[in-house]
Amino acid sequence: MKYIIGIDDHDSPNRGCTTHFATNLIKIFHKDGIKLLDFPYLIRLNPNIPWKTRGNASIKLIVESDKDIEEIADIVWNASLDYVNNVSQGLKYGRKPGMAIVNYESSIILENFYTKAVSDVITQGFMEKYIQKTNAIVRGSRGIIGSLAAIGFEGNYTFELLTYRKEENWEKKREIDLDSLIAFDEKFFPKVFANVDYTKKRPLILSHGGDPVFYGIRGIDPEILLKGIDMIQIKDEEIENFMIFKSNQGTDAHIIKPGDKVYQTYYGKVTIKDVEIIPGGDVILRTENGLTIFVYKETGELNSMAKLLLSGDEIVVLGAIKPSSKYGRIIDAERIEILSLSNKVEYKNPKCPICGHSSESIGKNKGYRCKKCGYKFNSEKEIIEFPRDICLGTYQTRYYRHLTKPIFLEFYNDYKKETEVLNKILNILLHN
Ligand SMILES: [Zn+2]
Numbered sequence: 392m393k394y395i396i397g398i399d400d401h402d403s404p405n406r407g408c409t410t411h412f413a414t415n416l417i418k419i420f421h422k423d424g425i426k427l428l429d430f431p432y433l434i435r436l437n438p439n440i441p442w443k444t445r446g447n448a449s450i451k452l453i454v455e456s457d458k459d460i461e462e463i464a465d466i467v468w469n470a471s472l473d474y475v476n477n478v479s480q481g482l483k484y485g486r487k488p489g490m491a492i493v494n495y496e497s498s499i500i501l502e503n504f505y506t507k508a509v510s511d512v513i514t515q516g517f518m519e520k521y522i523q524k525t526n527a528i529v530r531g532s533r534g535i536i537g538s539l540a541a542i543g544f545e546g547n548y549t550f551e552l553l554t555y556r557k558e559e560n561w562e563k564k565r566e567i568d569l570d571s572l573i574a575f576d577e578k579f580f581p582k583v584f585a586n587v588d589y590t591k592k593r594p595l596i597l598s599h600g601g602d603p604v605f606y607g608i609r610g611i612d613p614e615i616l617l618k619g620i621d622m623i624q625i626k627d628e629e630i631e632n633f634m635i636f637k638s639n640q641g642t643d644a645h646i647i648k649p650g651d652k653v654y655q656t657y658y659g660k661v662t663i664k665d666v667e668i669i670p671g672g673d674v675i676l677r678t679e680n681g682l683t684i685f686v687y688k689e690t691g692e693l694n695s696m697a698k699l700l701l702s703g704d705e706i707v708v709l710g711a712i713k714p715s716s717k718y719g720r721i722i723d724a725e726r727i728e729i730l731s732l733s734n735k736v737e738y739k740n741p742k743c744p745i746c747g748h749s750s751e752s753i754g755k756n757k758g759y760r761c762k763k764c765g766y767k768f769n770s771e772k773e774i775i776e777f778p779r780d781i782c783l784g785t786y787q788t789r790y791y792r793h794l795t796k797p798i799f800l801e802f803y804n805d806y807k808k809e810t811e812v813l814n815k816i817l818n819i820l821l822h823n
Pocket residue numbers: 743744745746747748761762763764765766
């Protein structure tokens with residue numbers, strides 16, 4: 392029988408990580424004769440929800456086994472309880488871990504559930520309806536929502552290779568040779584992404600605090616990520632193991648279903664009404680249809696571009712809809728595409744037709760008088776056009792957001808290669 396398992400909320404603010412638990416679980420499955428049929432999946436859910444767990448990621452595992460569904464649920468949940476009690480201490484920090492398992496064929500019913508979980512808010516009632524519809528076996532509490540959502544994942548994917556530290560090193564500072572990371576990143580661009588912040592000259596791959604993850608590198612080709620293990624040099628430490636996850640990161644999954652309510656993602660064409668640069672450098676764009684768009688300073692080139700927008704410009708904006716005490720709600724922009732720029736013009740009094748000197752207005756509709764020779768004449772105002780300092784095109788936040796698709800990224804699938812790489816890494820994980 393083929394089953395799909397979802398897992399969520401196994402970390403805590405200080406220790407542990409749901410991906411780390413999943414990697415441990417794959418080892419337990421191996422001992423129990425449960426076969427992993429695909430890479431584990433690391434699924435990010437709605438990034439706009441403020442009460443999300445760190446990173447808001449859950450896990451999906453596709454397995455095959457002779458055991459019945461209840462038996463597998465018990466194996467997973469026993470391992471879960473062990474992890475949240477003894478490794479992450481998640482329960483102590485009020486985490487609400489959960490898991491779900493469905494027959495392979497039922498997972499298609501959960502595609503809608505995933506779409507809602509990545510773009511909106513899911514209620515308890517909505518969750519219960521889908522548990523019934525799919526005959527899912529569930530354990531735990533709130534984490535069941537992320538678990539069901541992960542099971543329903545469908546769409547473009549990227550990969551992330553995560554390395555895990557030995558437990559005695561979890562509190563140690565992470566030290567990496569930046570040059571080796573840059574060499575890796577430059578060699579494989581544009582098939583790798585979000586690994587280095589070139590503006591600030593620092594790695595983006597390092598995890599923080601007591602998390603078992605040392606680093607995670609992201610790309611679209613698992614074979615390339617595997618090369619990273621050898622190319623990227625870490626200092627004074629040896630990693631314990633690693634795993635490659637398939638992921639919806641970098642795929643724009645949050646705009647599968649854009650909306651206009653708080654915590655949804657706005658994605659639509661608007662016309663600029665006015666632009667306000669507030670002290671400190673954040674930009675507020677007001678639109679003809681009454682939206683308030685914030686383009687924060689931290690977004691880098693997106694913010695610089697927004698400062699140059701003018702009334703009448705047509706743009707497509709993508710961003711999180713957030714509640715605001717001052718503005719009711721705002722859109723926190725992460726990407727803006729400029730469709731058309733209005734003409735930047737200035738109206739000047741016409742030049743004197745006799746001597747060419749500048750003129751002054753005599754009064755409304757009364758014409759002009761030359762400032763030098765005094766000649767009075769009627770004429771239209773002179774229109775002076777200035778070039779705009781920005782180009783049409785797409786501008787995106789510099790700030791890394793898990794789901795936002797880097798502009799250069801192109802997806803493709805190579806199932807044969809994927810299978811080869813998966814077998815290779817399972818071989819390393821399970822026989823070390
Ligand atoms: Zn004159």
